[in-house]
Amino acid sequence: MRLSVIGCGYLGAVHAAAMASIGHEVVGIDVDARKIASLSAGEAPFFEPELQELLTEGIASGRLRFTTDMAEARGAVVHFVGVGTPQQKDGYAADLTYVNAAVDGLIPYLAAGDIVAGKSTVPVGTAADLAERVTPTGATLVWNPEFLREGFAVKDTIDPDRLVAGVPAGPEGERAADLLREVYHPSVTKGTPFIVTDYATAELVKVAANAFLATKISFINAMAEIAEVTGADVTTLADAIGHDVRIGRRFLGAGIGFGGGCLPKDIRAFAARAEELGRGESVAFLREMDAINMRRRDRAVDLVVQALGGSVFKKNVTVLGAAFKPHSDDIRDSPALDVAVRLHGLGAWVTITDPQAIDNARARHPQLNYVADRDEALRGADGVIVVTEWDEYRRQLTPEHAASLVTGRVIVDGRNCLDAAAWRAAGWQYYGMGRP
Template identity: 55%
Template sequence: MRISVIGCGYLGTVHAAALSALGHVVTAVDTDKAKVHQLSDGGVPFFEPGLARLLDAGRHAGTLRFTSAFVEVADCDVHFLCVGTPQQKTTHHADVTHVFSAVDALIGHLHEGSVVVGKSTVPAGTSAALLRLLAGTGAELAWNPEFLRQGTAVDDSLQPDRLVYGVADGDAGVRVSTVLDEVYAPLLDKGVPRLVTGFKTAELAKSAANAFLALKLSYMNGIAELCDGIGADVSALADALGLDSRIGGRYLSAGAGFGGGCLPKDVRSLGAQAQDAGAHSLATLLGLVDDMNFGARQRIHDAARDMCGGDLSARRITVLGAAFKPHTDDVRDSPSIDIALRLARSGADVTITDPQAVRKAWLNYPQLRFEADTLEALRGAELTLLLTEWPEFCALSPADAASVVSRTAVLDGRNALPADIWRSAGWEYRGIGRGASSNSVAGTVGASAAI
């Protein structure tokens, strides 16, 4: 099929590459000419494992190209909207300006039978407004939410948990579903579950899923605070909870909390929609989730202050991690950066290191100090904080680290380090919610999960 993807940000670039890998001919459009030029020349604007290989395969096969000219998608039959929907600057609602701008730009290039497919995360009711905009064009609309996780987005695209189609009632919905079945035929042939719903249900699917995951994470941070208060071990407790098949072991990691460009804004957007719809209990719950997430960051700041004798002034602190999670260079709403800023405001001399995100973090936060080499970043540190659980940080040798720091003290903000090994190497170790049992090592379930 000839398909266009509108928007070459994180979602659009990954989706375009995946559609090409599924056998389609894809034209991806973005108004940012520098980004289009970079992608056309074989570059990737962000770090995502496996994406460069997928992009190269599509370009070399001639099934994937990038342009800034909407006229080049006039021969496409299916158009995916993959533009950003950030939080509004003055409210918790999502800003859908880019969605409507994309459709405005598309309208002159649509034809009878064209299908416009939204993938961006939007408030319920957006499709109804877009249908009015598309009236008279002969095009039909569907909403097909994405469920990508940064760090595993390529696998999530080619081996998704489910496909959700939001379509109109009656024959129009049947026609659009048939088109989407053709788009995703290789996935459906592998048995990927397919759910057909109305527009509003599909529009809620991504934000409702993200809010639920955020709820699990914030719940465990609340439990971690309780564990610290009574001397229990939240990591062992997470393993006990995770063995319950009704709960599952994923997203039960206590620590610095969640961040990135999706979970925080989706929690707030869903809360704003709930408030508007009179679902005040849900709005209150989601507000608490957001508050608890920021509270987790402050508790790590306070724990660092305690480990520095109650005063952070001029104390040299190294933060391991700048990205909001491993396997990405995304620093949007990064707990690591937020905590580093709080420490700096309290007078600490902070150095941050990260395997992928140093340059992007430095460009966004020039007031902080960054160092790409881990051991160099640790040199002279009086306190080490693990805040992004990159594999190379989790596998860091305590002996190697001890050879360059000025004080062997580590605050494990992700409960990802083997406490007994670090203590045996002479380090003062402190976890989050580990209480008096901080020597224990996380058990077999493995509560950490890619967010």
């Protein structure tokens, strides 16, 4: 099937490459000429495991190409829209500028029977508004939200745990759902749940999933705050309640909280949209979740200050991690970078290392010191803080080896990903988040 993907950022580039890998003919379209040049050369403009291989294979096969010319969308049967919906600069609501521009730019090239499949995360009600502009062309709008995890985006696209299609009522909606089933034929054939619903439900599925995940993470971080004043251990607490099958252990890891380009802005936009609908009280708890999340960054900084005797002024502090999560070079709203910048502001000499995100971090915060080699970054440190749980830090770095490099054996575990007993046994002062 011929497909177009409008927007070749994180979502769009992965989707285009993944669709080509399962046999479709795909054209990716974006206004950013530099990004398109990189993708056309088979070079991923960001780090995502397996994406580089898919790009190389797709371009070599002739099934995948990229362009800045929207007219190249003509002739595709399904047009995926995967542009960004950032937080508005003057508020918490989602900025739909790019979504509106993408759909308006696509409309002149639509033909009767085409499907426009929105994948961007949007406030509920957006699809209905866009459908009023798409329908007169004879095309049908569907809403097909993405559920990608950075670091696992290729797998989540090719082998998702569910597929959701918000379609209009009637025969055109049924036909649109059938076309999407064809697009995702490998997943549908293997029995992946394919949920057909209305626009509003499809839009809410995405934001509700993000809100629930943010709530679970924030809940255990709230418990960490209580543990810190009572002497309890939040990791043992999480293990104990996680055995309850109604709760589960996943995402009950207390630490410095979540970040990235999705969860923070999506829960804020959800709360803002609920207020616009006159139901702000229904999701008022999301404001507190956001506040809990931000407080954990404060706590991480406080722990470093405490560990280094009450001041970090002119102390060498090594920050292990810059990306907001491992297996990514994404620094958008990164708790790791936020903590590093705050320590720098307190007068510390901050050195940051990360396996993938140094270039992005340096471009955003050039005032900090960056060292690619982990061991070199640790050399001479008065204190260390782990803020991104890369295997290079949580599994491959032993306390004995680290001790041979640093000046002071002080470590703050911002992700509770280290073996506290092992580090203390090696002579380190270990400080965890919500741990004695």
